Amino acid sequence: MNDTLTRKAALLVQYNSGRKWEGTFAEYVLIPARYVIRIPEELSLRDEVIAPILCGGVTAYKALKVSNVTPGKWIAVLGAAGGVGALAIQYARAMGYRVLAVDISSEKANFCRELGAEAYLDVAHTDDFPERVSEVTSGQDASCVLVIAGxxxxxxxxxxxxxxxxxxxxxxxxxxxxxxxxHPLLFIDKGIRIIGSAVGTRKDILEALSFVERGLVIPSITLTSLEGLTEITQFSGAVNGKYVVKF
Incomplete structure (x- = not known):
């Protein structure tokens, strides 16, 4: 890759819309045409169900995909009750994994179990957390940990x-x-890998949507409007799943 392309790639990472560029929460947004993906007409899904998959859903799905863990193994989702975490639970379960959901409140336990988590731990009120994970997984621990929490x-x-x-x-x-x-010795002794994952490709999006079309993943959403954005920022942490702005 030449220097010009390298600089352009760095700018795209540094100034992506919604993170570094303001204006994503608007009725109209100007974006490069190459960023647009065509939703197949045969998909019988409502717009408000598709919307969470185009960011949170494909993010969760791609993270599981690149983790390359054998189905049947335990996957721990840290930040499980949030928008991406809730979808990660469902995708992991649909892909054949055993899911340990982890969040910071016991009130989120039922929500995570309803999504398909086999077990739930409230990290804020659990002593000897690693030991409790070993108990829950019968000594297997987690073959993959998805860190969704920021x-x-x-x-x-x-x-x-x-x-x-x-x-x-x-x-x-x-x-x-x-x-x-x-400490590096942790990786040396246990052979642990660390990888990063950010959203996904057009192909990943279509694959993620297919899980929803088949009823294997059902986004948990709360509908709001542009006028309601200011209000929801005051209690967004109390809502499980994803907000969807409907025009």
């Missing part, structure tokens, strides 16, 4: 519950001033 502590915790030769998949983005710390 917290460096979640990453550090995820490393502690990985099984030998497990994979830590990075999805959540902590604040810039939060750095995760670890």
């Amino acid at each position: 917290s460096s502590k979640a990453y550090e915790l995820g490393l502690k519950i990985l099984a030998p030769f497990g994979v830590l998949t990075c999805v959540g983005i902590p604040p810039a001033n939060q750095l995760a710390t670890f």
Whole structure:
């Protein structure tokens, strides 16, 4: 890749819409045509069901896909009750994994189990967390930990519950001033891998939508309007699943 293409790629990462460029929450948004994906006409899904898959859903699906874990193994989802985490539970279950949902409130347990999690742990009120994970998984621990939560502590915790030769998949983005710390011996002794995953390709989107079309994944959504955006920011953490803005 030449220097010009390298700089363009770096700019796309640094200034992606909705993260560095404002204006995503608008009735009209101007984007490059190459970013548009055509939704197959044969999909019999409502727009408000498709919408969460085009970001949160494909993000969860691609993270599981690149983790390359054998079906039947335990996958722990840290930040399980949020928009991406809730979808990750469903995709993981549909792909044949045993799911341990992890979040910071016992009130989210029933929600996560209804989505397909086999077990739930409230990390904020669980002593000896790694030991409890071993108990829940009958000593197997997690072959993969999806860190959906945007917290460096979640990453550090995820490393502690990985099984030998497990994979830590990075999805959540902590604040810039939060750095995760670890000792290299952990990776040497256990053969752990760390990989990153960000959204997905057009092919990944269509694959993710097919799970919804077949009824294997059902997005948990709360409908709102553009006028309601300011209000929902005040209690967004209390809502499970994804908000969908409907025009």
